[in-house]
Amino acid sequence: MEEKFSIIKPEAIEDNLFKLIGTDWMLICAGKPDNYNMMTASWGFAGVLWRKPVAVAFIRPQRHTFGFMENNPYYSLSFFGEEHRDILNLCGSVSGRDLNKMDVDDLTPMETPLGNITFEEARLVLECRKIYYDDIKPELFQAFEIEKIYPKKDYHRFYIGEIVNVWKKIA
Numbered sequence: 001m002e003e004k005f006s007i008i009k010p011e012a013i014e015d016n017l018f019k020l021i022g023t024d025w026m027l028i029c030a031g032k033p034d035n036y037n038m039m040t041a042s043w044g045f046a047g048v049l050w051r052k053p054v055a056v057a058f059i060r061p062q063r064h065t066f067g068f069m070e071n072n073p074y075y076s077l078s079f080f081g082e083e084h085r086d087i088l089n090l091c092g093s094v095s096g097r098d099l100n101k102m103d104v105d106d107l108t109p110m111e112t113p114l115g116n117i118t119f120e121e122a123r124l125v126l127e128c129r130k131i132y133y134d135d136i137k138p139e140l141f142q143a144f145e146i147e148k149i150y151p152k153k154d155y156h157r158f159y160i161g162e163i164v165n166v167w168k169k170i171a
């Protein structure tokens with residue numbers, strides 16, 4: 001991994017985080033080299049909490065990725081260039097229950113020194129250590145239009161991850 005990516009500080013990320021997450025989208029991946037799964041996400045954020053750089057991911061309980069997030073202490077958030085939009089469309093519309101996403105063409109898994117999975121095609125990776133989680137609780141909504149996002153009452157679980165490494169593709 002170190003041949004293709006270098007570690008940068010979170011403060012050195014040049015991308016606009018709103019565009020990065022909300023428009024470019026990301027792959028959330030958790031698991032081990034022989035058993036991992038990933039899904040596309042466009043909701044989440046990154047910032048500072050408890051004196052740590054953190055990234056927060058929101059996962060509905062029916063996602064196959066949910067179990068992987070539950071059972072692993074780390075996850076990765078991988079960001080891609082526009083040329084890889086097809087990958088994000090696929091991983092955002094098909095479940096790992098119906099397709100072994102470890103076999104997806106055009107995605108080359110890569111293990112970090114900590115043993116987490118990201119992909120050679122990524123251009124930026126946030127490697128995160130789970131430090132907190134909670135579930136969205138409808139009784140706490142202060143703006144009632146948000147409830148419309150959950151007609152199936154499948155409230156997201158959110159994971160706050162300490163960003164332990166930011167990997168940037170070496171140009």
Ligand SMILES: Cc1cc2nc3c(=O)[nH]c(=O)nc-3n(C[C@H](O)[C@H](O)[C@H](O)COP(=O)(O)O)c2cc1C
Pocket residue numbers: 025037038039040041042043044058059060062063064065066088089091092093094095096097
């Ligand atoms: C652009 C985009 C953004 C998405 N964002 C999220 C998200 O933030 N949280 C979530 O639970 N699902 C999100 N999804 C849906 C999952 O990616 C989708 O259901 C996926 O097939 C789940 O795969 P899995 O079952 O293998 O985990 C998004 C889908 C797309 C296309």
